Amino acid sequence: MIERVILMNQAFIPFESISYTKRFLTNCYEKQSLTQAKTLSYHTSYSFIYHLQQGRLYFQQASSSPIEIQPMLLFYGIVQMLKACVLTVDPYYPENSAILAHGVTTRKRKKQGYRFLDDEIKVQKNGLFLHSLSKMFHVKQMPSEKFKMNALMKQIADMHPLYSTMTNQEISLPITYRSQSFSISSTLLDDLHMTANRFGLFLEQQNQNRWFNRQVGIQSNKHSITIPLLFKPTLYQSPPWLTSINGDHYILRKREDFCPLPELSIHYLLLYNLSMICRYEAEWWGELHHNFEGEDLPYIKQFLSISNKKLPLLIEHYLRSKE
Template identity: 45%
Template sequence: MPENNDNFNKYTPFFSASSSQIFLQKCYNREKIADAEMKSYENCYPFIYHLEHAKTYYLQAAISPLSIQPILSFYGLAQLLKACLLTIDPNYPESTSLLAHGVTTRKRKKQQYEFLKDEVKTQKNGLFTCISEKMFHIKHLEGEKYSMDTLLKEIPDMETLSWDASRKSFIPLLQYSDGFQLSPVVLDNYRMSSSRLEEFLNSKTNQGYHITEGPGVVLLKTDHGLLHNASSPIRYNWAEGRFMLSINKESTAFSLPELLLHYLISYNLSIIARYETEWWAELLKTMPNDDYPCIVQFLKISQAKVPLLIFEWLKSERFGF
């Protein structure tokens, strides 16, 4: 995975009013928005400013003390997502309710608090709900609760932190002909036949999976290729450069797009860094449990990976390529 300060190099063409205007007009035409050309001119600078602001946040996070990195990372992510929303809705934000975070967490932590057991709860309005519905066409997430442990287990790059092979949460997909190979152990993990696994995965996503068995291997094909930001249990491990299938079939976050995972975790960490000063300082000084390495690893991964995921969405997945 590239270093944090390299991850905005791909965005360079966007830092031009003419290039961003053409891009936005293309987006608005696809959405069949009236006066697409005029609105693209109106929004090209706000679009650029969101990207520039995000770049500044992420660059500062990379060189800042760990104590304030969660705050900078979260606001960098928020700025990138607002740029994405401008490609869908030229009038964003249409109301102040959309400026809220869209997530809440327990403000005062209990004694013996553990980050991995902490939860966030989604709300009816706000940025999280807006990106869920407009970027990923996911509705009815209001009131859902997610633990940090559940969310972290759905990020494949986090697996390098586990020294216990029995705790693996993903199985790699190996490129093969016009599809992918998986180890047959996947059927044992899911406790399903290949036909039942195909049915199960298709019920969790709109990607269209086709699964068959070969000699000592499970073969997977898709209707439209694999996406980095799909509502799917197949996620991209940037560190290893390949897609991987989650085996956490009971997880409430099993098919959430990875950007939503990063948003929920980053939001909670930013709240802790801002308001739970005593616990946060103690964690950084004493490193008492698995919370510390998980948080450090997540921040490193998220700061590097989020700009890449957003770029994939903007340049490819925005138009269904």
Template identity: 45%
Template sequence: MSSSFKEWNSYTLFFSAEYSQTYLKKCYRKLNLDQPDMKSFENCYPFMYYLEHGKLYYEQAEKSPLAIQPILLFYGLVHLIKACILTVEPDYPETTSVLAHGVSTRKRKKQQYSFTEDEVKFQKNGLFSLMAEKMFHMKQLEGEKATMGEVLELIPELSGIYADLKGKQIFEPVTENGTVYSMSKSLLDQFHMTENRFKEFFQSKAATPLSFLSEDTDSISFKASLADTGEPLPLRYNLENQQYAFPLNKGDLFLYPELLLHYLLLYNLGMIARYETEWWSELIKMMPNEDYPLIQSFLKSTVKKGPYLIYQYLMKK
């Protein structure tokens, strides 16, 4: 993943119909889709407008009070995702069922509600399942659930707030030296694995080929071309620190692309900001528990990270 991302300036090329049409034509030809010339001509303006609309939502969110930020950020991300889907699904939206959100939240308890314990359920139809399938080749997610705490622990930019707030390490930083990457062997304790078992585990899950270096040190070192991979899961890129990190929570979401995680969090926060006004207002004004700093830190990071993840996806095609 690239650290040369220049926020919205990186998107400038896409705000040209000629460039976007050529870009889409390449995407469609790579997928051997029918009529790439015609489809790219038809889709270049919808593609640009999705990106432009998304940009407007994000820019407004940065200027807006926290109370309405989740709503703006969620719809900003939705528009950027729709642009990505057009690169792999030229007939989108084929049916009205794909226009749903694709996730749902349970009925909230008014007393002692905790955001980190809240959960979202994945639906059969809608943007979430379509994005998972078309962009990341993930299927059969219907009926699965995720708690907000699980999702938050897989956002690398929240490492600092988790350490300060809960005294909990959620990521192991990865140091980089050319194509050689290293991380402390202390993470073996977190995974309750021997070094060899961990290496087998890492290699079996890795989205990119990697080879371990046999050095008798306190580190586990490996060679890989991470810059050439869209998202080298299970490693995640911390945009604030500009370095990779290895997640220490190997739950069900361990290999979920980060874009899906941001979608789940923003969907739920957006629903809360719209429909749970009393709880949301009290959280912002009274700051009664650990939910507030976690949510605030996430919103601060997703303003930058959402557009970054979308840009990486578009450029790796």
């Protein structure tokens, strides 16, 4: 844990220099052809630094805190980090008070027999969530207004071994990366009930970041399918490829499990709900950690452990892409 904190500190150390941060933000704004990029970076650099510092402090405290309060620390950590990331693409943030809202909501009172994995979160029209999606990842239209916790957790590749143990089913297939292509077992087409051509059309629909080389097209045989890439998807913008913290790639085996949201947004939604539960549903939250009933606790504990390690890495990868 200490080594991870040291590495996280090293990744963000350059941004403790105001001159470096100004150059970094100026470069970000010039790439967007914004006028007066240097002046804009002068106005945003200190806010950027302070958001990063606060985010790091929350993450560091979460790594050494009891699990019962980790959701709050991790959620406020990702909020601060996302605000810093937004400033790299939107120097005018926040333009109004509506954008300062979290942008999501959950059912306030949990019904009897409540199960976290079945709970839903609803996206609101205004707030940080949609604003960060639009500015950072160019997601203009949401695939849905509501998302189930179980569906969101499946978007995190590092959760899949636990799903395999708990359900005795493999929910994803590993992907082999070769030069400018992905190779996957041909059983994926059977799982998705698609032909190779239909799968190619499906990928074009998912192709928000223009990584799929449609001109070359998908090649298939009895054993595998090969998907040509224009470039290798990065950790922070991986859908429909799910990337583990070790850099391994996976793809879900059921069509209904696919979600086009980037992983940073997935963590944001899950942590928001968990932070609300541990603050306002103290009785359910306390019993969860002591009576061991149901299956929620293993998934929640595993997710918090992954989120604690992976969130700084996701933020680092995003910021590196701006250099």
